[in-house]
Amino acid sequence: xxxxxxxxxxxxxxxxxxxxxxxxxxxxxxxxxxxxxxxxxxxxxxxxxxxxxxxxxxxxxxxxxxxxxxxxxxxxxxxxxxxxxxxxxxxxxxxxxxxxxxxxxxxxxxxxxxxxxxxxxxxxxxxxxxxxxxxxxxxxxxxxxxxxxxxxxxxxxxxxxxxxxxxxxxxxxxxxxxxxxxxxxxxxxxxxxxxxxxxxxxxxxxxxxxxxxxxxxxxxxxxxxxxxxxxxxxxxxxxxxxxxxxxxxxxxxxxxxxxxxxxxxxxxxxxxxxxxxxxxxxxxxxxxxxxxxxxxxxxxxxxxxxxxxxxxxxxxxxxxxxxxxxxxxxxxxxxxxxxxxxxxxxxxxxxxxxxxxxxxxxxxxxxxxxxxxxxxxxxxxxxxxxxxxxxxxxxxxxxxxxxxxxxxxxxxxxxxxxxxxxxxxxxxxxxxxxxxxxxxxxxx
Amino acid sequence: xxxxxxxxxxxxxxxxxxxxxxxxxxxxxxxxxxxxxxxxxxxxxxxxxxxxxxxxxxxxxxxxxxxxxxxxxxxxxxxxxxxxxxxxxxxxxxxxxxxxxxxxxxxxxxxxxxxxxxxxxxxxxxxxxxxxxxxxxxxxxxxxxxxxxxxxxxxxxxxxxxxxxxxxxxxxxxxxxxxxxxxxxxxxxxxxxxxxxxxxxxxxxxxxxxxxxxxxxxxxxxxxxxxxxxxxxxxxxxxxxxxxxxxxxxxxxxxxxxxxxxxxxxxxxxxxxxxxxxxxxxxxxxxxxxxxxxxxxxxxxxxxxxxxxxxxxxxxxxxxxxxxxxxxxxxxxxxxxxxxx
Numbered sequence: 142x143x144x145x146x147x148x149x150x151x152x153x154x155x156x157x158x159x160x161x162x163x164x165x166x167x168x169x170x171x172x173x174x175x176x177x178x179x180x181x182x183x184x185x186x187x188x189x190x191x192x193x194x195x196x197x198x199x200x201x202x203x204x205x206x207x208x209x210x211x212x213x214x215x216x217x218x219x220x221x222x223x224x225x226x227x228x229x230x231x232x233x234x235x236x237x238x239x240x241x242x243x244x245x246x247x248x249x250x251x252x253x254x255x256x257x258x259x260x261x262x263x264x265x266x267x268x269x270x271x272x273x274x275x276x277x278x279x280x281x282x283x284x285x286x287x288x289x290x291x292x293x294x295x296x297x298x299x300x301x302x303x304x305x306x307x308x309x310x311x312x313x314x315x316x317x318x319x320x321x322x323x324x325x326x327x328x329x330x331x332x333x334x335x336x337x338x339x340x341x342x343x344x345x346x347x348x349x350x351x352x353x354x355x356x357x358x359x360x361x362x363x364x365x366x367x368x369x370x371x372x373x374x375x376x377x378x379x380x381x382x383x384x385x386x387x388x389x390x391x392x393x394x395x396x397x398x399x400x401x402x403x404x405x406x407x408x409x410x411x412x413x414x415x416x417x418x419x420x421x422x423x424x425x426x427x428x429x430x431x432x433x434x435x436x437x438x439x440x441x442x443x444x445x446x447x448x449x450x451x452x453x454x455x456x457x458x459x460x461x462x463x464x465x466x467x468x469x470x471x472x473x474x475x476x477x478x479x480x481x482x483x484x485x486x487x488x489x490x491x492x493x494x495x496x497x498x499x500x501x502x503x504x505x506x507x508x509x510x511x512x513x514x515x516x517x518x519x520x521x522x523x524x525x526x527x528x529x530x531x532x533x534x535x536x537x538x539x540x541x542x543x544x545x546x547x548x549x550x551x552x553x554x555x556x557x558x559x560x561x562x563x564x565x566x567x568x569x570x571x572x573x574x575x576x577x578x579x580x581x582x583x584x585x
Numbered sequence: 586x587x588x589x590x591x592x593x594x595x596x597x598x599x600x601x602x603x604x605x606x607x608x609x610x611x612x613x614x615x616x617x618x619x620x621x622x623x624x625x626x627x628x629x630x631x632x633x634x635x636x637x638x639x640x641x642x643x644x645x646x647x648x649x650x651x652x653x654x655x656x657x658x659x660x661x662x663x664x665x666x667x668x669x670x671x672x673x674x675x676x677x678x679x680x681x682x683x684x685x686x687x688x689x690x691x692x693x694x695x696x697x698x699x700x701x702x703x704x705x706x707x708x709x710x711x712x713x714x715x716x717x718x719x720x721x722x723x724x725x726x727x728x729x730x731x732x733x734x735x736x737x738x739x740x741x742x743x744x745x746x747x748x749x750x751x752x753x754x755x756x757x758x759x760x761x762x763x764x765x766x767x768x769x770x771x772x773x774x775x776x777x778x779x780x781x782x783x784x785x786x787x788x789x790x791x792x793x794x795x796x797x798x799x800x801x802x803x804x805x806x807x808x809x810x811x812x813x814x815x816x817x818x819x820x821x822x823x824x825x826x827x828x829x830x831x832x833x834x835x836x837x838x839x840x841x842x843x844x845x846x847x848x849x850x851x852x853x854x855x856x857x858x859x860x861x862x863x864x865x866x867x868x869x870x871x872x873x874x875x876x877x878x879x880x881x882x883x884x885x886x887x888x889x890x891x892x893x894x895x896x897x898x899x900x901x902x903x904x905x906x907x908x909x910x911x912x913x914x915x916x917x918x919x920x921x922x923x924x925x926x
Contacts, residue, residue: 474600511705516865524917556599
């Protein structure tokens with residue numbers, strides 16, 4: 142659908158973008174922490190299985206863990222160094238997960254290991270899928286879903302359109318923006334791999350109107366032999382959710398509890414495409430990623446290429462934070478998760494680190510009022526749920542009614558309802574908890 | 586950062602909020618009502634001032650006392666009961682005995698709001714509940730009007746204002762009929778510009794259409810009022826009464842008169858739009874407005890009372906939960922009928 146000339150979806154919200162401080166800063170290489178902790182669970186699916194031993198020396202980019210089945214990916218050493226131990230480490234979820242503790246060699250040139258290239262021209266789709274799994278590629282937009290899994294098109298299904306998601310609607314984050322500006326070549330190579338695997342004929346690169354330089358650059362460099370275009374979309378949250386992209390760009394809706402495949406479309410984050418385009422020709426794996434480190438509490442804000450496994454504490458020490466910092470999030474402020482500990486590591490799914498001070502937190506300290514049925518949430522929900530009614534049902538623990546009559550399970554937790562709620566009701570959190578209960582009841 | 590003793594707050598996303606707040610919204614509604622209240626005081630002098638003050642004080646005190654009696658923190662700080670008080674006061678005849686004003690205020694807030702569970706749970710507009718009780722209990726006092734802009738309105742009070750509790754008020758010879766009553770009972774039309782500017786008799790707040798519209802537009806511009814509701818009410822009243830007027834202009838009032846007279850402006854802008862009692866879906870708001878407009882014209886035209894806005898809105902309030910259910914939008918990705926259930 143179109144409004145004011147630019148495509149968009151219906152409903153949604155307009156949080157302050159807060160991107161100006163970092164969108165102009167070029168990507169910089171981040172130093173190695175004295176100890177890198179690489180969790181073996183960085184993706185949705187089965188934990189990877191370590192293929193190295195304690196005390197072993199590894200080279201940067203060397204595979205240190207292999208996929209455990211199809212719903213899993215490989216892991217690679219973020220630095221040349223010594224495997225100190227393989228043990229549990231804290232994760233963002235609060236659970237302890239298995240991890241590889243790696244001590245980088247000081248003074249090492251940190252050359253990345255050469256691998257077996259996966260040539261674009263001669264590789265078959267199945268070989269490309271295997272190469273993507275071997276490269277440890279997961280969705281870098283934040284969900285960290287193994288990319289090769291969604292590229293495996295089941296028999297009888299087909300994809301006609303590939304959407305490359307450069308929306309980055311999450312406030313504060315500018316990683317995709319910088320990747321588009323600095324890695325356009327990689328992006329187009331990645332697109333060619335993705336088109337070959339999926340059999341899609343057409344590609345659309347979706348960019349929000351607040352990144353005109355990226356749209357212009359990619360439009361200019363768009364290869365003439367590719368069928369597709371760069372589409373500039375209206376700035377609105379959560380435009381970057383793939384469901385919103387499909388309805389805005391294709392006028393198609395993913396069926397409830399269905400997959401994008403059901404509407405012959407596939408969406409891939411632009412940074413993921415860039416990684417594929419960069420890694421596959423070299424036969425390498427993901428060992429670092431671009432992350433925006435920002436927020437009112439951060440002193441040297443920027444876009445950094447950070448080794449996977451960098452501990453949050455080291456990262457914040459390097460960029461410097463205000464003394465009154467009191468909240469740190471992995472990701473942006475709309476969907477990011479609060480870090481409960483600074484001992485967790487940067488993983489493949491971390492698109493940003495945002496830190497807030499006490500004063501900046503003021504607005505979320507406000508008093509909670511009863512729901513006044515103002516309907517702001519109803520006008521905000523991008524999938525047309527009624528968060529107000531859902532909230533009232535959640536308060537009385539009517540979880541099955543929420544799921545059966547109010548489409549609770551369709552909520553993808555964008556947080557638009559909580560954002561607009563003048564009563565400051567933690568709606569999306571109530572829905573997360575309710576979904577857990579519904580799943581439990583379903584499993585029982 | 587790394588130093589000991591630092592604590593991190595863990596909250597769930599989203600970590601930024603729009604900054605909107607219930608008390609901000611309610612306070613802005615109070616602001617939008619103030620010019621209307623000021624005009625009422627200007628038009629009706631001391632009587633207007635006392636009526637409004639008594640209405641606000643009785644409502645606010647009732648909520649405060651009930652909260653405290655229940656052992657809960659007072660909720661008067663969210664400003665919602667101040668709105669109730671102002672709206673309630675603005676719907677009353679300015680010469681209403683003050684003890685009656687107090688009785689209606691207490692009943693409106695206690696019965697119409699607190700008993701239902703307080704803010705957010707009050708199915709019916711508490712201001713209108715209070716007024717409806719008075720209408721039933723004191724029909725004569727509730728339909729005795731003094732003309733506005735009387736000389737000496739700032740130095741003297743109508744006889745009725747200070748009537749002792751539980752006694753029947755006496756009225757000066759000065760009481761006059763409202764434009765709606767004039768039309769209903771003697772087919773006498775009132776000048777349109779007088780209606781718009783408020784140079785008529787009536788309840789304290791129903792007299793200035795212009796100020797009411799301005800207040801509403803202020804709130805709509807700040808996204809604190811759902812424009813669909815007043816627009817739907819006005820459109821329905823205009824269309825329905827316009828059709829009747831075309832059939833027989835001598836029997837039916839003109840649509841302009843219908844729109845500008847009585848409590849329609851205040852009711853449509855400030856009472857029907859009370860967030861708690863109105864639907865949340867867009868289509869629900871249109872239907873709700875149409876229903877209120879329709880019932881208002883029906884009561885005014887064929888009912889026994891000259892005015893019907895109050896009952897129309899209360900009826901709309903009652904139907905709101907159903908309207909929300911009937912007009913639920915199709916959820917993204919829902920297949921066919923699945924969406925409706």
